[in-house]
Amino acid sequence: MNWYEKNARDLPFRQTKDPYKIWICEIVFQQTRINQGLNHYNNFIKRFPDVKTLATAEENEVLLYWKGLGYYSRAINIHKAAQQIMNDYKGVFPSHYEDILTLKGIGKYTAAAIASICFNGKIPAVDGNFYRVLSRVFADDFDISGSKAFTYFSELAHLILPDNVGDFNQAMMDLGSEICKPKNPVCIECPLQEDCLAFSTNKISDFPVKTKKVKMENLDLKYYFVHRKGQFLIQQRKDDFIWKKLFEFPISISIDLEPFVKGVKVINHKLTHKNLQIEIADVEVNSEIVWNNLIRENKYIITDREGSHEKSFPKPLESYIQNTLKD
Ligand code: SF4
Structure with a gap:
């Protein structure tokens, strides 16, 4: 705690105890480095400064402000949770750990962080940092990849909790x-x-113990980049796929469009648990009649490079658009 007092990182959300801001920052920085996510966090808070503004915003706009952070399902959950707070808690952020846990997309770690930082709750916010520090200090070989790790390290943390748990969690x-x-x-x-057993026994690299490796799934995707004179076709993903609610290119084309296929580009993209191989066929429609027919069918949204900035695309498709339609 003394170390934290002197070395706490000077971050905008450290100046506040507003649960809304702490919540957004916890979600933004879950998988994003602080300096990468800071601008996004500031822009998000500027546009959606409180629960009500967020709850009443259009979902597509929330997704747009999440652009660049990836993990769009988190933005969708944040939006839904804001509506839950309006409906179930009369717009007031719940203060009890159990109530915070009922909000969409908020897990035990985030609920503990909010409850302890904003409401003085006595709950350790156990995450990978806790696992690592505690297993090293106590030279504890409890397997952190097992389902019981969270309970085990929470109990261990409870043994050393000071009064000010909010600061303790942030210090960790x-x-x-x-x-x-x-x-x-x-x-x-x-x-x-001085107290670290892993250090004194020179066994730091043995901790934490993690036996299970994350299983990577291979996934092949195929898209058609159907375009004419700088304009191209997109659609919004409706199903429960990783990119639900994001915009993407058509995933199939009619036989009439086959003759316009110019070439295929393959992009490899890694997500946390997935290796994606994305094949994008370049379909340049150089017939005005066919293009007009496509527009008339009304199945797809027509956009261009500038218009695409107003929409959220999965990262690899966003890069494809930027690289293909250079000024
Ligand atoms: S002494 Fe080293 S291994 Fe031990 S807690 Fe500190 S940084 Fe971690």
Whole structure:
């Protein structure tokens, strides 16, 4: 705690105890580095400064402000949770851990962070940082990839919780990301060095113990980039796929369009649990009659490079558009 007092990172959300802001920052920074996500966080808060503004916004606009952060399902959940707060809690952010947990997209870690930072709840916000720091300090070989790890490390954390749990949770976040890093921890600057069993026994690389590897799934996708004179066709994904609600190119074309296929580009893209191989066929419709027929069919949205900035696309498709339709 003394170390945190002197070394806390100076971040905009550290100046507030507004649960709404803490919540948004926890979700934004779950998988994004602080300096990468900071601008997005600031823009998001500027446009949606409170629960009500967010709850009453159009979903597509929320997605647009999430552009660049990936994990769009989180933006969809944030939007739904804001509506839940309006409907179930009369617009007031719930203050109890159990109530916060009922909100869409909020798991135990985020609920604990909000409850402790904003409402003085006595709950450790156990995440990968906790697993790493605690398993090293206690040279504890409990497997962090097992389903019981969360309960185990929560109980361990409870044994050392000070009164100010909000600051303690934030101290563990900072210590885990700045000092006790997964690779090359900076033990020489660590305030826990004297008490750290992994350090004193020179076994840091043995902790934390993780036996299960994340299983990667291979997924092949095929798209058609149907375009004419800078305009192209898109549609919004409706099903429960990873890119639900995002815009994408058509996934099939009519036989009439086959003669216009110019070539195919293959893009490899990695997500947390998926290896995607995306095949994009370039379909340049150089017949005005066919193009007009396509427009008349009204099945797709027609846009161009500029219009595409107003919509959220999966990252690889966004890059494809930018590279293909250069000024
Ligand atoms: S001494 Fe090293 S291994 Fe131990 S808690 Fe500190 S940074 Fe982590």
